[in-house]
Amino acid sequence: MFILVIGLFVFLGVHSFRIVSEPGRAAVLRRLGEMRFKGSYSVLALIGLVLVVYGYGLARASEGSLYQPAPVLSHLALVLVPSAFILVVATYTPTGHIKRTVRHPMVLGVALWSLGHLLANGGTAEVVMFGAFFVWAVVDYLNAFSRPQPAFGLPQAKGDIVAIAGGLIASGIFLLGLHRWLIGVSPLA
Known part of the structure; x- marks a missing residue:
């Protein structure tokens, strides 16, 4: 379950930037530039997704x-x-x-x-x-x-x-x- 929770935290966390702080997102976007921002966002989202899928499979095998x-x-x-x-x-x-x-x-x-x-x-x-x-x-x-x-x-x-x-x-x-x-x-x- 731990891997699933970490994966959800990473995947949904990346997708929550606008919810938490629109000005913070805009500042990071300006600092990194659009391409680096999108690249970092995509890599983190992919890591989170892989952890969600893998963690879900593990958690299902031993779940109640x-x-x-x-x-x-x-x-x-x-x-x-x-x-x-x-x-x-x-x-x-x-x-x-x-x-x-x-x-x-x-x-x-x-x-x-x-x-x-x-x-x-x-x-x-x-x-x-x-x-x-x-x-x-x-x-x-x-x-x-x-x-x-x-x-x-x-x-x-x-x-x-x-x-x-x-x-x-x-x-x-x-x-x-x-x-x-x-x-x-x-x-x-």
């Missing part, structure tokens, strides 16, 4: 269970997680109504993804990992409203169509085998 989710909650996860995929894809598509309305689709997508997993899993490792991501996403999403709104162009249906289609295709790929291959558990079981 904090609660037994009701089956209906697992079914709810099958709605929340595909919705999260749609939001994450919307982050990278041309501006549609989804992106413009949500403002920060990636962060809201992480919140729905982690909430869905919390509802479907009661193991200690899952609660620690998905709980940390959920709390971070909620705090970051709320904090984002204190910053200037991202500059989006006029919404186009193309952005929404690509986000929905891409999110549903990615969800289908995960549901039909990729999740089982990566994690060892089928969400449909």
Whole structure:
């Protein structure tokens, strides 16, 4: 569990710079320059991600269970997680109504993804990992409203169509085998 917690601290810590101190982030960005800042940020995020993945695998092998989710909650996860995929894809598509309305689709997508997993899993490792991501996403999403709104162009249906289609295709790929291959558990079981 220790490696998982350190990984979460590094990964989410790097992603919390704006939450903790926007002026501090701006000062470091000025001092390092954009390329060195992004490079350092990326290396730290990658280290954190590797520790999260490795630590999660170790923690799952020796974990206990904090609660037994009701089956209906697992079914709810099958709605929340595909919705999260749609939001994450919307982050990278041309501006549609989804992106413009949500403002920060990636962060809201992480919140729905982690909430869905919390509802479907009661193991200690899952609660620690998905709980940390959920709390971070909620705090970051709320904090984002204190910053200037991202500059989006006029919404186009193309952005929404690509986000929905891409999110549903990615969800289908995960549901039909990729999740089982990566994690060892089928969400449909």
